[in-house]
Amino acid sequence: MSDIHNNxxxxxxxxxxxxxxxxxxxxxxxxxxxxxxxxxxxxxxxDEADDDINNSRGPSTKATKRGxxxxxxxxxxxxxxxxxxxxxxxxxxxxxxxxxxxRQDALRQLFSxxxxxxxxxxxxxxxxFLKRKCNENSVPLFTSLLSSNKLTxxxxxxxxxxxxxxxxxxxxxxxxxxxxxxxxxPSGIGKSELALDLITRGHRLVADDAPQFSRIAxxxxxxxxxxxxxxxxxxxxLGIINVRKxxxxxxxxxxxxxxxxxxxxxxxxxxxxxxxxLEGSYRTRRVLDIEIPEITVPVAPGRNLAxxxxxAARNHxxxxxxxxxxxxxxxxxxxxxxxxxx
Numbered sequence: 109m110s111d112i113h114n115n116x117x118x119x120x121x122x123x124x125x126x127x128x129x130x131x132x133x134x135x136x137x138x139x140x141x142x143x144x145x146x147x148x149x150x151x152x153x154x155d156e157a158d159d160d161i162n163n164s165r166g167p168s169t170k171a172t173k174r175g176x177x178x179x180x181x182x183x184x185x186x187x188x189x190x191x192x193x194x195x196x197x198x199x200x201x202x203x204x205x206x207x208x209x210x211r212q213d214a215l216r217q218l219f220s221x222x223x224x225x226x227x228x229x230x231x232x233x234x235x236x237f238l239k240r241k242c243n244e245n246s247v248p249l250f251t252s253l254l255s256s257n258k259l260t261x262x263x264x265x266x267x268x269x270x271x272x273x274x275x276x277x278x279x280x281x282x283x284x285x286x287x288x289x290x291x292x293x294p295s296g297i298g299k300s301e302l303a304l305d306l307i308t309r310g311h312r313l314v315a316d317d318a319p320q321f322s323r324i325a326x327x328x329x330x331x332x333x334x335x336x337x338x339x340x341x342x343x344x345x346l347g348i349i350n351v352r353k354x355x356x357x358x359x360x361x362x363x364x365x366x367x368x369x370x371x372x373x374x375x376x377x378x379x380x381x382x383x384x385x386l387e388g389s390y391r392t393r394r395v396l397d398i399e400i401p402e403i404t405v406p407v408a409p410g411r412n413l414a415x416x417x418x419x420a421a422r423n424h425x426x427x428x429x430x431x432x433x434x435x436x437x438x439x440x441x442x443x444x445x446x447x448x449x450x
Contacts, residue, residue, distance in 0.1 A: 116270060118142045118225045118248050125266070129259055131227070131360060134234060135249035136242035144192065144224045144267070154279055168349065193223045196256035198228050211237070219245045231257040269330070272322035273396060281319035281331045281364070283312040283419040287329055288364035289332075293372030297407055300343045302372070305414040307341075311359040314353050316341045321366055323396040329366040368401055370417060370425050371374065375406035401427075 119140030122131055195203075203211055219241060225248040228234050236249060242249040252259055279292040280303045291299045300316060307313055315333030324330045339352040339360060352360050389404035403420055407411065423433070 116144050118144065120226075122248070122250065125262070125331055129262060130253045131250045132252075133248060133250055135239040136225070136245070136247045139242075139246035140247045141226070142222075142224050142246075142248065191223060193226045194217065194256055194260055195226065195228055197232055200228070200232055200235065203238075215241050219247060223247055226252060227252055227259065229254060229259050233404075268324065269324050272319050272324055272330075274322045275396060276318050276320050276334075277395075278317070279319065280316050281314040281366075282306055283314060283331075283361045283364045284310070285425070287367040287421055287425065288314070289417065289421055290331070290366060290369045291372065291417075292369060293407075294374070296344070296411070297372045297374060299372060300341055302413045302417065303341060304343055304349075306417060307351060307355055307359050309414060309418070311418075312359055313341060314361045314364050321395060323398065327398060329396055329398055329400070330363055331366050332363045366395065366400060367428075368403070368421065369395075370420060371402060371404045372407050373404050374407055374412070 117140065121144065122133060122140070123199060125131060203214065206214065210317040215237075226238070226242060228238075228249070228251045231251070234249065241247075277290065277292070279290050280299045281290050282303055283287065284291070284306060291298055291302060303313060303316065314331055315337060317349060318334060319331050320334055321329050321331050339350050339351050341351050343349060391402050392399040393402045394400075401424060403424075405416055405420065407413065426433070
């Protein structure tokens with residue numbers, strides 16, 4: 109298991125989102141190599157990253173987003189340096205309504221914190237004084253036809269994913285019955301063969317050998333495949349196979365939320381007899397500070413692992429919905445005992 113960290117420059121952000129956000133670069137072109145500092149976002153849930161994209165408001169304006177704690181934001185909230193500063197109609201009218209001295213003080217404070225870039229939203233014509241300041245300070249200035257809320261929501265989602273802590277875990281990550289399942293176990297236990305069996309039964313491969321996982325929300329871990337490994341599966345005896353070429357696009361899933369870990373474990377007859385036949389082998393594993401349910405599935409001759417995995421995924425969905433088969437079974441037995449029924 110290893111950590112991976114990302115970084116991004118302003119000109120890269122512009123290139124990636126230019127078409128989607130309708131961005132135009134109108135000033136501060138010499139500042140394209142400014143780095144968007146990840147420390148403020150890295151390690152935060154997606155709903156706590158909002159301060160790093162500062163959608164300014166006038167004094168004592170309350171900004172509230174879905175899943176976000178309300179916070180009071182003063183004019184041009186400059187708590188975090190190196191952030192993206194978004195200005196809409198309200199902000200520009202506020203600036204333009206200030207006296208010259210007050211406006212210069214506000215701009216001096218803004219640029220002293222070295223913003224990564226400024227974005228003017230709603231297709232508003234950019235004031236000349238703002239263009240001049242951006243050129244003087246080498247701060248990229250973009251415009252967009254989108255509203256402030258839509259633009260900031262898009263950038264929040266992108267940057268929260270981009271700067272999230274990423275770990276690599278050994279195993280095969282699959283979509284089984286619409287949920288993300290990580291198959292783990294010792295080398296040679298048969299994870300890839302099981303994955304191939306599941307693919308032939310209509311399930312989908314996300315990543316083989318080294319899937320990457322990032323926490324993108326307080327209770328969500330997203331799993332993806334490193335680009336060099338995309339579409340490939342190693343099967344002992346067959347070597348490397350291209351799942352997309354063999355089974356079509358429908359056999360591949362680009363990403364999936366991690367909901368269940370299944371650990372394949374070799375087990376002899378004595379080990380099988382020692383398992384809890386009522387509750388099974390359930391526990392949790394902590395991944396990026398989130399508890400993920402984990403099931404141990406014994407590997408032994410005669411066991412149909414593909415069927416067991418499908419059943420495990422379906423049973424997990426029932427468990428999430430509040431149903432527990434072992435509790436219902438125990439309840440029936442207790443009821444029979446209490447009423448003396450045979």
